[in-house]
Amino acid sequence: MTSSSNWTIEDAERIYGVSRWGGGYFSVGDNGNLQITPNPDSPDVRIDFKAVLSEIQQKDVQFPVVVRFHDILRSQVARLNTAFADAIEDAGYQGRYSGVYPIKVNQMREVVEEIVYAGKPFQYGLEAGSKAELLAALAMNTNEGSLTVLNGYKDEEFMRLALMGRKLGNRMVVVVEKYSELLLLVRIAKELGIDPIIGVRAKITAKGRGKWESSGGDKAKFGLTIAEIINAARYLKSEGLDHCLKLLHFHIGSQLTDIRSVREAIAEGGRIYAELHKMDFPLQYVDVGGGLGIDYDGTASTNDSSRNYSIQEYVSGIVNGMKEVCELEDVPHPDLVSESGRAITAHHSCVVTQVVGEIRSNSSGVETSAADDEHIIVSNMRDIAENPLLNGDDRRAMQQAFNDASHYKEQALDAFKLRVLSLEELAKTETLYWQIMQRLHTYYADEDFIPDELQEMAHSLSSQYLCNFSVFQSAADTWAIDQLLPVAPLTRMNEKPNVSCSLVDITCDSDGKIDQFAVGREITQVLPLHELKAGEPYFVGLFLTGAYQDVMGDMHNLFGRLNEVHIFSYDDDPEDFYVEEVVHGSSVKDVLTIMQYNPQAMASDVKRMIDRQVAEGNIKPREGVQWTDFYEACINGYTYLKPQKP
Structure with missing residues (x-):
């Protein structure tokens, strides 16, 4: 690693990868503080995170906190809609884009309100997958001409609420997930005398790649088979409601890592649309579902926490893929719908937690001076620790020291169990062992090649930074499905980080930890952070938490929701921002x-x-x-x- 005297901001960027996962919104400032550019189209408006921390403290808001940058939400809505508009114009595509935000990704009222507001110029709508979400969408989706797409399993109340929305003049699209739902919808629609807008969800064979690839394909939880779709269309025609069938929906998974899966899905879904159109069912919309991924680890790869494509490439693949199918089949270009929630919300929110302590397995020891009658195992371990070669650069001597020390440590534990070694002698042996390991760790820190067993030793020597938060509340996916979230210090990145550590939370649960980090272009068990200074708070941020993490937290150990601080940029302010609202978290x-x-x-x-x-x-x-x-x-x-x- 670069020496302290030669440390640069570029070195910090190489380790923490802020520009790789930051989406153009986050960067490392020349002063070493993490900085936010809420709207990349206005690069002169830049917020220093240290100023945000100072204002949070001045307002006496207790950490940990969720910090929301609402301008990023607005920017992401505009970015996605503009990407579709540009791709449609460039391709000469004849349909339009009618996107919807899936509320399940983040149901917080402030988030949904901001997305609806930002989506007004684009007729951007909402998607709901439960009765409660439908009730919210009925009240919140005020964008004229936008869609409200209704997915998930439905009962009679759900259908009546959807038809109520139609009565109010809203474009409520009821997506049929199983055949029996269609029978229920038709019965209620005829009873009320209201024409529904009906969509059918297809189980396509194309599958996504990544953690959620099992949500697509023949064994998908939702959707109709091809035979069921044909029967549904013919049933609607027999009931005189074939004009109500307007949308074909398919979905191949969340966080799609490989652009090829998107293209495969469009090719298959486009063919289904074309065949239905030829069967005299002139659908208006094709809903390609969600899946637009986020590059959590900054590798731009097919890793589970990454993606190998840009938003523009994703959008272009959909537009050009659908155009190609439609022109080959000689059918009209449908209006395109997507449900990209993760890409809209992930960047806008982060969790800020203070490091409140350091835990080290070898943080203390006992006096190791020789005793007249000490056991030979202790003496042998001392001989290794005092060997002058440990202060040199002889690689073979270092390897031998490791092998011998590991051997005597095992012997010491066995001898203690057999009552041969006293408790004090065992403590001396362990203290000497960790002194040896620390010297080896220092030696190998600047080496290009480190033997596997010594890499494991380095992990044993690493610290655990105790952070004031709950993994189960604020980063549930890191525990449940090993989702990687970017972690970075908020200040001092102009200093060389000299402590390799994992993060542990304040819950009384051994799973309450984060030990998977993107460092450079590798996934490691430890993250380089800075040494704690007495009297100086040290804060780290967990980023890209705006999708799912905000709303999936549980009540483990009765740690409730975090305090929230909502930030808006403001060019006329000396700090380029103001705190618009503080939402207090859960009390005991x-x-x-x-x-x-x-x-x-x-x-x-x-x-x-x-x-x-x-x-x-x-x-x-x-x-x-x-x-x-x-x-x-x-x-x-x-x-x-x-x-x-x-």
């Missing part, structure tokens, strides 16, 4: 109530216990009042750790 009272506790009754019970101790003379009255107030303040307070005052 909130999470206890969700779990069916009664916080008020709990406080009364504790007060009675305190009063009893006061009456018996074990607690003084003034102290009793203080304990009562303290308990009630904790119940009403934030669920996460409070930072210690300097």
